[in-house]
Amino acid sequence: MSKFKALDNNSQMCSGNVLFLDENASPSALFYCANNRLNAVAKLHDELSLVYNDRINNNAISEATAFLLSDAVSIFRMVGRNSRELETARKEIDQYKKTIAMLSRAAAGKHDDSTTEGEQ
Structure with missing residues (x-):
């Protein structure tokens, strides 16, 4: 399900929030969108x-x-926030993997100990 976040006030230029970004968009899609806007300004x-x-x-x-x-x-702010959340999630996953490996x-x-004892 899509979750939308309003763009900054300078993008709105009106009394309410009417321009939104899909918070679930991929980081590469958000980066591409923001980069296109920067390139348009540079070309102009x-x-x-x-x-x-x-x-x-x-x-x-x-x-x-x-x-x-x-x-x-x-858009770049959202990409940054999403990247930080992704990095935090990766660290948590790595910790879970270590815990699972240790428990395994x-x-x-x-x-092995119980099998050896039962066989003798």
Whole structure:
């Protein structure tokens, strides 16, 4: 089931939360989405550097790039949080594996001892 989280306020630009991210999206999908927004801003700035016209409406450009950058930051924050949660889960799993291995060895040792005693 999808679980959605609102993007940062700068991405909303209205009184309520209307733009959301799927918290269950894969880290690679989130990274790809954020990276595309950053690349769009970079490409726009590259193109604007070639324009030699003092009559460009900088407000519109600033607003568009602000939206894209805010979206990218929101997405990267979620990727970071998901990565930290994943790392914590991996550490817990590793600890469970060690505990299971230790208990398995202990159980196998007891089983071998009882089998040997019963055979004699």
